[in-house]
Amino acid sequence: MPARRFDKGVVRNVRRAAEISQAAVAQALGVGDSTVAGWETGQSAPDPEKLVALAKVLKRDADDLFPRDGLPDLADLRCDAGYYQYETGPLIGTKSAGPVAGAERGVRRLKDKYVSALAAAYGVTEQELRRAEDRSMAKGEDQAVAGAIDGSTADQPRPPAGPPGSLAEKITLLLDQSFPTPGTTPSDAEIAAAVNARAGAQVVTEQEVRDLRTGAVEAASPVVLEGLAAFLGVTPLYFQPDDLVARQVFEGLQLLSAHRKGKVGRVRARGAGAQGLPPNIMSLVNDLVTEMEQKQGDEASE
Known part of the structure; x- marks a missing residue:
């Protein structure tokens, strides 16, 4: 998961607006005055272990001052x-x-x-x-x-990661896998606008989307869930407490990730996940592998 983002200019402006000296910040955090000055000039950055304490000294919420795009590990x-x-x-x-x-x-x-x-x-x-x-x-x-x-690390098994459980995890999984290129992930404001447009009314705000995405709020109205599902390209059942649907979407996204890396061919032979892929997903694997093989053959013949 992404670490909190530190912006030296934002910190400098917030500190000055709060009329807190660099020396006061340094004393509160147990570091030298020059260290805080270095943070604000970009010569260095605070350890991630210091960010929440720094936000507290500056009288700001850490999620606001040092946001992260995903859920914490x-x-x-x-x-x-x-x-x-x-x-x-x-x-x-x-x-x-x-x-x-x-x-x-x-x-x-x-x-x-x-x-x-x-x-x-x-x-x-x-x-x-x-x-x-x-x-x-x-x-x-x-x-x-x-x-x-x-086939390079088959003798080094790792504990399996299961499908997402909470609403926040479900939203984050889709955002991470559907928008893998940095800078392409839609903002909370864009998501809210899309959901509202589909509903034909304002049913959710940017802050409410952020609360759902970060887990601050754990439930949403049906119209909001339907809008999220439409925007993220999944069935509304994905956001219901149905482990089977969540697992199938999870496995499908793993497949998509393997496809992007050009490694989907061997998934057909072994399946994926702790219990293998469901039959309908395996059918998709076979279709996708066939399509990739045909595409590779066409490229080779050009």
Whole structure:
């Protein structure tokens, strides 16, 4: 998941508007005056572990001052709580940060006995922590799946990343996979405008879309969900609590990602995901592979 974005000009302007000196910021964060000056001139940037505290000093919400485009993974939760990775061992009662480091890299999941303590330290619920862990696992899974399709890392299995559960995860998954090129992802304002246009009335605002996307609000009216589905190109059933539909969309997007990377051919032989692809998705795989093979043949003959 993307880290928070830091803009030196925005920080400088906010600090000046609040009439807070660089020295005051430095003292509050435990850094030198020159360090804060360096942040504002672009010579350096604050550690991600400092951003939430910096926003607090400047009397601004961190999501507003340092936004992120997606939902947080484990590393993001840790940074938001102000902990460096090496500090997490004592949080879960271990001598080293190994368990947390492994989970953040998507190598292995946290043991159940660590979850409660870590969630409390990060100021989130255990469910939020597990969902962030799923996103960290997904990063490792993406790398493992790509390697397994090539046959290069088949002996290095990673914990599978399941389909999205919450409404925010469902929206984020579609945005990430449907608009993979940087700078092409529609803004919250554009999404709201599209939903309102379809409804023929203002049924959602830019802020409300942002709240849905970030998980601040966990439910939306049927007319908003229908508009989101139409804009993002999925059936409205995708946003309902139906695991089968969500899984099929998830697997379909994985297939699309493999297609973009030119690695879909071997998916036909092995399927994808922890339980393989559903029959209807496998049918799509076969059709897509055939289409790609024909296209490659045409290009070779030119």
